[in-house]
Amino acid sequence: MTTAEQREAILAAVDARFDAQVAFTARLVATPSLRGAEGAAQDLIEEEYRGLGLKVDRWTLDPAEVSQHPAAGAIDVDYSGSDVVVGTYLPAREAGRSLILNGHVDVVPTGRPELWSRSPFESTIxxxxxxxxxxxxxxxxxxxxxxxxxxxxxxxxxxxxxxxLQSVPEEESTGNGTVSALQRGYHADAVVIPEPVGGDLVRAHVGVIWFRVRLTGEAAHAAEMAQGFNAVDAAYALIGDLRRLEARWNADSASVRHFEELVHPFNFNVGLICGGDWASSVPDWCEFSMRVSFPPGQSAEDAWEQVLDAVAQSARDNPALHGAAPAVAKTGFFADGYALEPGSEAEEALAEAFSSAAGRPLGSRTMTAYIDSRVYGLFDRTPSLVFGPVCERMHGADERVSLESLREVTRALALFIADWCGVEEDNSPR
Ligand SMILES: [Zn+2]
Known part of the structure; x- marks a missing residue:
């Protein structure tokens, strides 16, 4: 246990260093790290880890190796630009409990830049x-x-x-960065991921699957539309049928543990759609990508089977599909959801650290988004705590994070590190 004096010194150090922390964070935000191009941002992180005297391990994701893990998502991009960086603090004396602090460096696309008040990578305070x-x-x-x-x-x-300290890519698409860190042999007694979850602890999060559907129709002149088979119309019809499956999954969400309070927590999102070649031709192709989510406890395998069944049934029963079977392929996430069982020592330590740092009790919430915590939580049986700052307009224009909540989170993390891992006075000459 840390002493009251040590805790005060730690909190004072967070506050004293906070401007520098914000300045570094702003630099990191100004360094784009879209999928497959995280290298420059990882360089900044690596430099920081080295500056702290950590032992750095950096490697490029190997698709063949990652794919062997049951937690892996489907890979349909080039991984040659996607590195994981791990910085390890080696204690002089091993006495406490070990810790993984995991975070993702990849960001989602900006969307239309003109919808932002400033350039998306301008990093303004x-x-x-x-x-x-x-x-x-x-x-x-x-x-x-x-x-x-x-x-x-x-x-x-x-x-x-x-x-x-793990800085991973691929959290926004597959979870394969964290999967790779686990495969590489990184284990600990607890995992903490400071995702922007509003200053609360995440009690549960959904599982997520990504897939792409391609419909093939038959081209014809628009003047003779009835002689063609419109693949775009067929896609709309199929999406309508998938929405019925979505409604079924949400129908009794009030009885799903941890999701009782949420309205429509399991969302089917058509994130991408394209098709056809010419306004006066009946389109002979249409492709859309979808993200579906489902509760912890339901396996990705089961969710996937239900999606495939719904597509097959639509092809059979919906006349707009002309009896043609669409091609369905996994394109990313194939991830189960995760629920953190209450009462772990790690949760107690974090709750204690948070109330010392913030002066109020730590709340908890359920997230309807994917989080990497399921990787260590389910596949290494390590309590995985997600707790982080207040963020608004995630994945939208003008995304922003509250600096006061970031300070609070950093204070809590610092106290948690000290309590969980134990500390000793540094007597080395400085
Ligand atoms: Zn995230």
Missing amino acids: LDGWLYGRGAGDMKAGLAASHHALAAVMAAGLRPTAHIH
Whole structure:
């Protein structure tokens, strides 16, 4: 246990270093890290880890190797630009419990730049908010992890357990960055992921699957439309049938544990659609990509079977599909959901750290988004705690993160590191 004096020193160190932390976070936000192009942002992270004296391990994702893991998502992109960076703190003396602080460096596309008040990667601070794509999701949390450790060290303390700081790609599409870190042999007694979840602890999150559907029709002149087979119309009809499956999954969501309070938590999102070649030709192709989500406890395999059944039934029964079987392929996430069982020592320690840092109890919530916590939670049986700052307009224009909540989260993380891992006074000459 840390002493009251040590805790005060740690909190003071977080506050004293906070401007530098925000400045680094702004630099990280201004360094784009879209899927497959995270290298420059990972360079910044690696430099920080080295500056803290951590042992750095950096590797490029290997699609063949990652695919062998049951938690892996389908890969349909080039991985040659996707690196994982892990910085390991090695204790002089091993006495406490080890810790993984995981965060993702990849960000989602910006959407139409003209819908932003400033350029998406301009990284502006205004009225206590940091703006930019990835500011909240989740560069603020990613940087908070090593800044929390740095604050503990700046307070003259040294943790007495291994700490692995993981900066991973692919969280927004497959989860394969964290899967790869687990495959590489990184384990700990607890995992914390500072995703932007509004200052609460995540009790549960949904499972997610990505897939693409391609419909093939028959071209004809629009003047003789009835002689063709309109693949775009067929796609609309099929999407309508999939919406019925979505309605079924949501019909009794009030009886799903951890989801009782949520309205329509399991969303089928048509995120991409294209088809046809010419306004006066009946389109002979249409393709759409969909993301579906489902509760923890239901396996991705089961969700996938239900989707395939719904597509097959639509092809059979819906006249708009002309009896043709659409081609369906997995394109990313194939992930189960995860629920954190209450009462773990890690949760108790985090709750304690949060109330010391923020002066109020730690709340909890259920997330209707995918989070990497399921990787270690389900496949390494390690309690995986998701807890991070307040963010608004995630994945939208003018994404922003609250700096005051980031400070609070960093203070809590620093106290948690000290309590969970244990600390000793640093007597080495400095
Ligand atoms: Zn995220």
